Amino acid sequence: MTQQHPVDEDAQRTARRASIRNLLDRAGRGILIASTEGELLRQQVEAEIRLSDQATKQCEDLRAESLRRGKENLAKAERIRELEKQLEAYQGADAYRQAETERDGAYRERARLVALIAGGLAEQAVIAAAPDVDEPGWQILYVTLHGRQCSWHISPRDADLFEHLEHVPAVDPRAQWDGHTTEAKYEHIDYLARALGTPGPFKEH
Template sequence: MTRWQQHADAYEQQCKSLERERAHLLAWLAVLHPATSVLAGCSTGEDGRHVLHMVAGGRQMSWLVAPRDIHLFRHTHRVETLEPMNTRARADDSETEAKYTHLRRHTRLLALEEGVATVVEELRRRT
């Protein structure tokens, strides 16, 4: 039992470490997208968590931010809760995998890995 508890504790520490690193990267992204980034109180009552919303590459995306990491987002516009009329803070209406796919495409476009024409053609075929 002790051995399993040690594994569970180590796993929990690793998860917290990864969540913290993720929060630092999200704070950095929010600085790069100040016109579209907003930190909103979470309406689901998830233990003080907030939701970071931003638009990148023409798509709105969002991520949960733990209460201990809120201080990293001092530079980000804040709202108490999400309001339907607030275009800077609307909930994701697509799946997480779609967000990841968009991020991969947008990254390729920005890095010009395959040339702009190739990426633009791929985006046209998917719409």
């Protein structure tokens, strides 16, 4: 079937509507319409009704299509938001893992220095299980530095640095905290570092 050009369809529609107006105008003025003209009027009105029905159907189809696409776009927007949330979570997890890695690296470095102190500078060094930590594997290192006790909690992942030291039960007298604070411990270590690095005889503080 040959499809009519839109311009031809518009011209036919314009002519048909002009014919309908003309016939209705004549009928409105009391002029009798011949049977052939009446049949023509009926055909033209039916054609207009069909066009109207087609236009209505097209509008309904377009409305349904628009609604469907709107739902699809809404679903896509929701999916994008979900992916963005997942990405934020992944980025947050990556940042957390990075922070954990940096923290563990800092603790490892601290543990190496503490192991050096225990093995090379301390008059006494023992290591025992940590009774104040619920997580298994934690230990406490007790060292005596120039007559004073210093202690550190040792993570299970750093235990290999202290395998060569004397391991004692937590009830051993040498593994009892004397009440020193973290501040006092590092003040003593700072003093020792300065005193050992200063030429001349060692000075008490």
